[in-house]
Amino acid sequence: MSRVQTLGLYRDLVRQAKQFNSYNFREYALRRVRTGFEEGRNVDAEGAKNLYDFGKKELHSLKRQTMEADYRESLESFKPFVFHSTALLARVSQ
Secondary structure (H helix, E strand, O other), X not given: OOHHHHHXXXXXXXXXXXXXXXXXXXXXXXXXXXXXXXXXXXXXXXXXXXXXXXXXXXXHHHHHHHHHHHHHHHHHHOOOOOOXXXXXXXXXXX
16 A cells, blocks of 8 residues: 555544544544554555555444444433423323
C-alpha cells in the first residue's frame, strides 16, 4: 500500500473515532488506532496489504459502532409525555 493510502486510512479512522460522544469510548478508539498503526509500522509489503485490509474492515465497524452509540444516546434522551392532571387525562380518554 502506498503511504498516501495508509495515511488516508489513519485519518479516516481517527476522524471516525472522534465521533463518539462518550469520552471513554472515544479515547479507547483513538488509542487502538494509534497503537495499531505503531505496531504495523515496520512490516513488509504483504503484511502492509493485510493490515490495510484489516484497517478498512475496522473503519466500517467503527462507523457502525458510532451510529449505534448515537442511536442509543438519542433513545436515552427521549422522555415520554406524562399526564400530570387526572382531569386532563379524563378529558383525553373520552
